[in-house]
Amino acid sequence: MTEEWQAGRLDSDLDGVGFDTLAVRAGQRRTPEAEHGEALFLTSSYVFRSAADAAACFAGETSGNVYSRYMNPTVRTFEERIALMEGGEQAVATASGMAAILTTVMSLCSVGDHILVSRSVFGATVTLFEKYFKRFGIEVDYVPLTDTAAWRVACKPNTRMFFMESPSNPLAELGDIGALGAIAREQGALLVVDNCFCTPALQKPLALGADIVVHSATKYIDGQGRSMGGVAVGRREHMQELVGFLRTAGPTLSPFNAWVFLKGLETLRLRMRAHCESAQQIAEWLEQRPEVECVYYAGLPSHPQHALAKAQQSAFGAVVSFELRGGREAAWRFIDATRLVSITANLGDAKTTITHPATTTHGRLSVEAREAAGIREGLIRLAIGLEELTDIKADLQRGFDAQS
Numbered sequence: 022m023t024e025e026w027q028a029g030r031l032d033s034d035l036d037g038v039g040f041d042t043l044a045v046r047a048g049q050r051r052t053p054e055a056e057h058g059e060a061l062f063l064t065s066s067y068v069f070r071s072a073a074d075a076a077a078c079f080a081g082e083t084s085g086n087v088y089s090r091y092m093n094p095t096v097r098t099f100e101e102r103i104a105l106m107e108g109g110e111q112a113v114a115t116a117s118g119m120a121a122i123l124t125t126v127m128s129l130c131s132v133g134d135h136i137l138v139s140r141s142v143f144g145a146t147v148t149l150f151e152k153y154f155k156r157f158g159i160e161v162d163y164v165p166l167t168d169t170a171a172w173r174v175a176c177k178p179n180t181r182m183f184f185m186e187s188p189s190n191p192l193a194e195l196g197d198i199g200a201l202g203a204i205a206r207e208q209g210a211l212l213v214v215d216n217c218f219c220t221p222a223l224q225k226p227l228a229l230g231a232d233i234v235v236h237s238a239t240k241y242i243d244g245q246g247r248s249m250g251g252v253a254v255g256r257r258e259h260m261q262e263l264v265g266f267l268r269t270a271g272p273t274l275s276p277f278n279a280w281v282f283l284k285g286l287e288t289l290r291l292r293m294r295a296h297c298e299s300a301q302q303i304a305e306w307l308e309q310r311p312e313v314e315c316v317y318y319a320g321l322p323s324h325p326q327h328a329l330a331k332a333q334q335s336a337f338g339a340v341v342s343f344e345l346r347g348g349r350e351a352a353w354r355f356i357d358a359t360r361l362v363s364i365t366a367n368l369g370d371a372k373t374t375i376t377h378p379a380t381t382t383h384g385r386l387s388v389e390a391r392e393a394a395g396i397r398e399g400l401i402r403l404a405i406g407l408e409e410l411t412d413i414k415a416d417l418q419r420g421f422d423a424q425s
């Protein structure tokens with residue numbers, strides 16, 4: 022048994038502590054080894070004291086670890102920590118961000134249900150809804166993220182879920198989480214918010230009126246581009262349904278990745294603050310450039326939803342997109358002239374990344390769907406990392422130099 026001095030603290034000792042303390046401390050239970058850091062349990066199964074003990078555990082009559090497809094102490098520590106940081110009752114970790122969306126919809130929707138999806142969501146998310154959920158008899162309609170009234174109009178008697186990201190990828194559009202949550206409630210639907218771009222360090226969708234938050238933990242929660250993972254957070258009644266699906270279907274988070282994410286959460290707010298400060302500087306600089314038609318960043322007063330961003334986020338995030346004059350040719354020339362930033366579609370990394378959305382993240386969409394989402398050929402997406410600001414700027418200057 023763990024001695025009291027080893028365990029160090031009870032869960033109730035964290036009552037009322039601040040966000041940064043939860044990020045460092047929540048969810049950890051020491052083993053009899055008295056380790057200071059979170060233990061990494063690389064085990065697929067667990068042993069039982071007796072045949073009767075095994076039977077009771079399998080039947081769910083006694084609590085105890087059974088099999089890591091659906092319970093692992095390191096994964097559980099991550100789930101408890103992120104649940105508290107998001108202000109939710111329970112979290113369910115998954116193998117990737119896409120697996121978190123899959124698990125949420127498969128657990129809470131059925132054939133004949135109708136889902137409203139923001140037009141401005143991650144490319145693979147559109148494909149998941151459009152190609153796969155529709156194939157299994159779920160109706161899907163797309164609504165402009167920024168047009169709150171359109172969501173109410175698009176509702177049907179069988180509308181079961183609203184799905185949105187805010188800010189959106191790559192154009193940094195915002196949805197009014199409070200207003201959409203209220204409409205969803207009126208309709209008896211659940212509001213699901215992909216909080217990947219903000220993380221709980223900048224935005225708490227559950228407090229604003231969402232029912233469920235989903236994440237790609239691959240991004241800022243990891244923070245250094247190492248591991249794939251995802252998580253959903255919400256009320257226990259909903260999360261229990263997700264646990265049932267995860268247990269059966271198996272899109273499980275690896276304990277090793279959960280351990281990496283625990284380390285990521287400890288520095289989340291510090292990193293987000295640094296990412297956001299540099300992103301603001303870069304966005305303001307880009308906006309002054311004559312080669313740039315427009316910059317998409319909610320921290321700019323010119324952003325049409327700057328006031329909403331200030332109301333529902335504590336900072337504006339680190340993804341800065343901009344439209345270069347000259348279409349695809351100019352955008353590719355810009356990207357190819359850089360030497361420091363990485364040409365890769367990932368984001369939420371200490372390393373700054375640069376992407377051409379129209380031919381990569383959103384390349385699988387039809388031309389019409391891409392146009393409707395506002396993803397044009399001159400668009401470049403930057404995810405500002407943690408390098409020196411002057412070095413990031415100097416590298417982007419190479420892109421501008423290549424235009425003349």
Ligand SMILES: *Cc1c(COP(=O)(O)O)cnc(C)c1O
Binds near residue numbers: 143215
């Ligand atoms: C990356 C991303 C996802 C998908 O997450 P994976 O971990 O890559 O599966 C979902 N939503 C948003 C907003 C993302 O950026």
